[in-house]
Amino acid sequence: xxxxxxxxxxxxxxxxxxxxxxxxxxxxxxxxxxxxxxxxxxxxxxxxxxxxxxxxxxxxxxxxxxxxxxxxxxxxxxxxxxxxxxxxxxxxxxxxxxxxxxxxxxxxxxxxxxxxxxxxxxxxxxxxxxxxxxxxxxxxxxxxxxxxxxxxxxxxxxxxxxxxxxxxxxxxxxxxxxxxxxxxxxxxxxxxxxxxxxxxxxxxxxxxxxxxxxxxxxxxxxxxxxxxxxxxxxxxxxxxxxxxxxxxxxxxxxxxxxxxxxxxxxxxxxxxxxxxxxxxxxxxxxxxxxxxxxxxxxxxxxxxxxxxxxxxxxxxxxxxxxxxxxxxxxxxxxxxxxxxxxxxxxxxxxxxxxxxxxxxxxxxx
Amino acid sequence: xxxxxxxxxxxxxxxxxxxxxxxxxxxxxxxxxxxxxxxxxxxxxxxxxxxxxxxxxxxxxxxxxxxxxxxxxxxxxxxxxxxxxxxxxxxxxxxxxxxxxxxxxxxxxxxxxxxxxxxxxxxxxxxxxxxxxxxxxxxxxxxxxxxxxxxxxxxxxxxxxxxxxxxxxxxxxxxxxxxxxxxxxxxxxxxxxxxxxxxxxxxxxxxxxxxxxxxxxxxxxxxxxxxxxxxxxxxxxxx
Numbered sequence: 076x077x078x079x080x081x082x083x084x085x086x087x088x089x090x091x092x093x094x095x096x097x098x099x100x101x102x103x104x105x106x107x108x109x110x111x112x113x114x115x116x117x118x119x120x121x122x123x124x125x126x127x128x129x130x131x132x133x134x135x136x137x138x139x140x141x142x143x144x145x146x147x148x149x150x151x152x153x154x155x156x157x158x159x160x161x162x163x164x165x166x167x168x169x170x171x172x173x174x175x176x177x178x179x180x181x182x183x184x185x186x187x188x189x190x191x192x193x194x195x196x197x198x199x200x201x202x203x204x205x206x207x208x209x210x211x212x213x214x215x216x217x218x219x220x221x222x223x224x225x226x227x228x229x230x231x232x233x234x235x236x237x238x239x240x241x242x243x244x245x246x247x248x249x250x251x252x253x254x255x256x257x258x259x260x261x262x263x264x265x266x267x268x269x270x271x272x273x274x275x276x277x278x279x280x281x282x283x284x285x286x287x288x289x290x291x292x293x294x295x296x297x298x299x300x301x302x303x304x305x306x307x308x309x310x311x312x313x314x315x316x317x318x319x320x321x322x323x324x325x326x327x328x329x330x331x332x333x334x335x336x337x338x339x340x341x342x343x344x345x346x347x348x349x350x351x352x353x354x355x356x357x358x359x360x361x362x363x364x365x366x367x368x369x370x371x372x373x374x375x376x377x378x379x380x381x382x383x384x385x386x387x388x389x390x391x392x393x394x395x396x397x398x399x400x401x402x403x404x405x406x407x408x409x410x411x412x413x414x415x416x417x418x419x420x421x422x423x424x425x426x427x428x429x430x431x432x433x434x435x436x437x438x439x440x
Numbered sequence: 441x442x443x444x445x446x447x448x449x450x451x452x453x454x455x456x457x458x459x460x461x462x463x464x465x466x467x468x469x470x471x472x473x474x475x476x477x478x479x480x481x482x483x484x485x486x487x488x489x490x491x492x493x494x495x496x497x498x499x500x501x502x503x504x505x506x507x508x509x510x511x512x513x514x515x516x517x518x519x520x521x522x523x524x525x526x527x528x529x530x531x532x533x534x535x536x537x538x539x540x541x542x543x544x545x546x547x548x549x550x551x552x553x554x555x556x557x558x559x560x561x562x563x564x565x566x567x568x569x570x571x572x573x574x575x576x577x578x579x580x581x582x583x584x585x586x587x588x589x590x591x592x593x594x595x596x597x598x599x600x601x602x603x604x605x606x607x608x609x610x611x612x613x614x615x616x617x618x619x620x621x622x623x624x625x626x627x628x629x630x631x632x633x634x635x636x637x638x639x640x641x642x643x644x645x646x647x648x649x650x651x652x653x654x655x656x657x658x659x660x661x662x663x664x665x666x667x668x669x670x671x672x673x674x675x676x677x678x679x
Contacts (some may be wrong), residue, residue: 314545317545318546321546323537325536327497328534330497331495333596
């Protein structure tokens with residue numbers, strides 16, 4: 076005898092679907108984006124190997140930044156539109172730590188005698204990389220520096236707004252203000268023109284079965300992979316990480332369990348800041364530094380987080396790789412001009428969201 | 441449980457609400473050690489507001505909350521759990537995206553080395569959770585979820601367990617099992633303060649009860665007497 080209550084239980088587990096056919100159709104619809112992305116991924120890896128590899132490298136940086144973005148969204152409840160600019164600011168902090176240079180009057184730079192590059196042997200190339208240990212240290216400094224910077228921004232802007240009951244829209248717009256302010260600081264201190272970490276020739280390496288790639292890109296890929304793994308271990312194997320996921324899931328229940336959600340929030344900013352700063356420095360190593368680049372980066376990073384299911388760290392990581400590969404393969408294959416890279420990415424994003432409103436790994440669709 | 445011992449929980453003269461207008465006024469309840477106390481009352485009587493105020497989610501405008509003789513008025517939930525209070529909300533009372541085991545470890549977040557021992561103990565009380573430790577909580581059935589919610593709240597071995605309508609939205613069979621769980625928890629010495637729509641069932645396992653109406657204390661007494669009271673029978677038991 077199936078009581079009404081029993082049916083409610085079944086319905087709740089089945090979501091909105093009523094009847095077997097509707098359930099199957101829904102499941103097919105939800106599986107479709109996975110199948111299509113999987114087929115496209117394998118095909119581009121075979122047919123457009125070179126672009127695919129570059130896409131993975133660029134995508135791994137989107138992925139790191141998107142993991143930070145998605146954690147901030149899920150736990151600190153901020154749609155962080157300043158993320159791209161903070162990423163670029165970190166790249167500049169790395170640049171400053173390395174060279175000691177800031178923009179002076181006119182077109183000339185003022186170089187303070189405290190750059191890591193002036194340490195003995197700091198610019199001697201490691202292996203085939205274009206840089207020495209000085210830059211590695213500078214990236215580390217930038218990553219550590221991002222933590223207090225983001226904590227201060229949260230303390231000064233987002234937390235006061237949230238504690239006064241500001242809506243997510245208001246907090247999001249305030250982060251846009253932070254983005255503009257951060258960009259202003261970069262323009263003021265380092266000037267509007269582009270810069271690079273190193274001017275030297277970039278060696279390439281050949282890996283078995285793969286196209287030649289720049290040695291620096293191997294460094295980028297390895298660093299991104301190590302950090303992604305570290306983030307996974309933190310989130311899924313430590314008590315702090317579990318508390319972070321619990322707080323994202325249900326903040327009131329987290330408090331009722333004795334979790335200090337304020338402290339979890341601060342840890343989230345710290346972890347997200349570290350990941351994002353490293354991503355920014357590596358992106359600058361891959362291309363260049365420019366104050367305007369931060370906002371350009373924001374869009375693919377948001378696309379990555381939303382594609383994966385906003386709030387889901389592994390979703391953001393996969394999303395970053397997908398966005399990177401789509402951008403590089405469609406442009407690299409010469410089908411369309413480079414100016415449309417983001418447009419293609421967003422078309423894919425919209426199509427995926429139409430089938431799976433919660434994103435690839437979204438729990439609430 | 442000597443007569444001079446401080447009650448496990450005392451909420452005295454509580455006035456509270458979400459806005460300027462208070463929902464409950466000057467409400468008092470107490471729970472002795474080892475007791476099950478049920479608060480009944482019509483929808484909108486302020487039962488949930490009272491529980492949320494006791495547990496620090498809402499600020500009491502007047503009155504005080506005392507746990508085991510120590511004043512805890514105004515303490516936030518994350519500190520109250522260290523003082524021996526535990527709370528199971530009516531809905532969203534498990535971490536759906538976490539595994540059953542993770543739900544239990546979060547329930548015992550403040551524990552150190554005793555964690556595994558406590559998990560074993562809680563599983564001893566609710567053996568049906570044991571084979572599901574690795575499952576995501578949102579894959580559990582409604583009844584299993586409610587059991588996990590109780591188990592999570594028991595991880596810190598609270599002095600008083602606060603339950604917000606534990607039987608709401610459960611099938612009749614599950615209602616039976618949840619109330620037998622509550623009785624079993626109480627059998628281990630934990631005092632329980634619950635609010636319930638299912639007045640008859642809840643009072644049947646309770647020692648004492650309160651009736652709340654329009655945000656004020658209306659009646660209180662031994663559960664058996666409330667069950668016999670004409671007012672209660674007419675208003676809340678549908679007779």
